[in-house]
Amino acid sequence: MQSVSKHQKPITIVSPNSFLAWIGKFLLILLGLLALYVLAKNLIAKPSLFAQNVLDGLKLGFVYALIALGYTMVYGIVKLINFAHGDVFMVGAFVSYFAIENLGLHVWPMVVFPNITPMLGSILGTISVILLAMVICVLLAITIERVAYKPLRDAPRIAALITAIGVSFFLEYFGLLQFVFSARFISYKRPFEEVTWYINDGIHAIEKGVATPPGSITFSNIFVIIIVATVLAQIFLQYLVRKTKIGIAMRATSFDKPTARLMGINVDQVISFTFGIGAAFAALGGVLFAIAYPSIRTLMGVYPGLKAFVAAVLGGIGSIPGAFVGALIMGQAESLTASYISTPMRDAIAFSILIIVLLIRPTGIFGEPEKEKA
Amino acid sequence: MLLEVKDLHVYYGAIHALQGISFEVNQGEIVSLIGANGAGKSTTLRALSGLIRLRSGSITFKGENITLAPADKIVTLGMSHVPEGRKIFAPLTVRENLEMGAYIIKDRAEIDRMTERVFRSFPRLKERINQLGGTLSGGEQQMLATGRGLMNKPTLILLDEPSMGLSPILVEEIFRIIKEINAEGTSILLVEQNAQMALSVSHRAYVLETGLITLAGTAKEIASNPQVKEAYLGI
Secondary structure, three states, X not given: OHHHHHHOOOOOXXXXXXXXXXXXXXXXXXXXXXXXXXXXXXXXXXXXHHHHHHHHHHHXXXXXXXXXXXXXXXXXXXXXXXXXXXXXXXXXXXXXXXXXHHHOHHHHHHHHOOXXXXXXXXXXXXXXXXXXXXXXXXXXXXHHHHHHHHHHOOOOHHHHHHHHHHHHHHHHHHHHOOOOOOOOOEEOOOOOOOOEEEEOOOEEXXXXXXXXXXXOEEEEHXXXXXXXXXXXXXXXXXXXXXXXXXXXXXXXHHHOHHHHHHOOOOHHHHHHHHHHXXXXXXXXXHHHHHHHOOEEOHHHHHHHHHHHHHHHHHHOOOOHHHHHHHHHHHHHHHHHHHHHOOOOHHHHHHHHHHHHHHHHOOOOOOOXXXXXXX | OOEEEEEEEEEXXXXXXXXXXXXXXXXXXXEEEEOOOOOOHHHHHHHHOOOOOXXXXXXXEOOEEOOOOOHHHHHXXXXXXXXXOOOOOOOOEHHHHHHHXXXXXXXXXXXXXXXXXXXXXXXXXXXXXXXXXXXXXXHHHHHHHHHHHHOOOOOEEEEEOOOOOOOXXXXXXXXXXXXXXXXXXXXXXXXXXXHHHHHHHOOEEEEEEOOEEEEEEEHHHHHHOHHHHHHHHOO
């Protein structure tokens, strides 16, 4: 804290630093203009391809949003970047994999009610798979919080942060063990069939072996499900935080823990609840991610986790709408970079965004500067 | 006896903040703790409501030993603490702040009844019901903090410096309401630097000096004590 306030003292003398900062800003603006130029050029050259990329970016962004919500909520309440969150996302994907592959959970409605329509059956089956993944991840996250973070709640923040990185490594390398999830790429069986459509003079179903006309934009039921599920999750969260007693208690706890306790709020329970909600969203994200990109592995949570973290910082960590907006921007940045610059660059762009945000506006889009408590 | 405190010792690191204080509050009483800055008044309240750990001593409330009980448990027994500096939840609206005051009450109708009750004492809060707590004036925040403390229908309410930073008119108003709350049956443990005001509404009082109780008696006795007059009443 002290070093921060020292750093913020206004510098009155013209130092070489200000000249460097000026060059830095100039380069950033140049880079931004270049990016705009590349995007505009491609938009004009092939609008349908551009729209396709935006759509793909939306899909990614909505999954990132589900993960970013957990980062931002946990940060809001315990001021901890829970780096294990991306691995909870991975566990969600694996739980759904085992539920489908080993338990056949996605077909139970068809087995129990043979007369059910296939559509309803696969909806119920998929929801069951998601719910199971959520329950396991909620239990996992609450256990992590109790075992690893709670004992450090009054310790310096850096101690809990390092612990979070440790928990993340533990989950990753425990999962890598041969008899756990192993290091292999595992092909993921979807709980339902993918159906794709293309937009070109109206919406048409794509039939196997038939090429779509040039200039079409394609999308699938998976895309629709991801958008709908994430929007519903966001609405649910807004309702929870704004209207319910536990949600108001979460905000009160996040603002002032001792006073929250004076109200009779069990702060430990509220914190567990927050970790649980975050984990449930991560689990949902994990299952949807595996359905969208059906190859899973133990380290699959690392990059989405980090990118969702960048999204949360970009939106303003602690802010729920911020996490959502940040994630959408990240999704677009990644999709457009992969298409118009180069695929490996997409990760570099994601972390460049983090650096740029931290340099220019560390509080993010929706964040407010942290005030010293009186 | 509603509250009985015996030989309370509290340390902040190496600092011996409370050096063995004992006192009690009876049903229906207003009891004041008066003393200078740093005498340990707020520390006493924080120890009672479970916000800080005791080194030794015992606290009995309604015949139950609450010495080691956590803060959120103590509230459910009927002790409410309005902390020093108001501690309003700034990002929550007035209504939400009051809802949090009634966190332990499950019955919706009861919460609405208590909200109405608080609005009767503090009509200003009703006008500001959807405003964020952080945007209220100091006086309004004090009203909100006191109202919030009443929302869980306490048997005993601990008020820490309710007059701090308020204009003389508002101080009068707050003390009028303190008497009103007491008349409705809530016992009050009052911590004040404004000793004159505190003594004028209290039944009994204790004088706290650097972690020790140096004087105890009825409010009248304390107010007429020559040392108190000189040190705290400025007469």
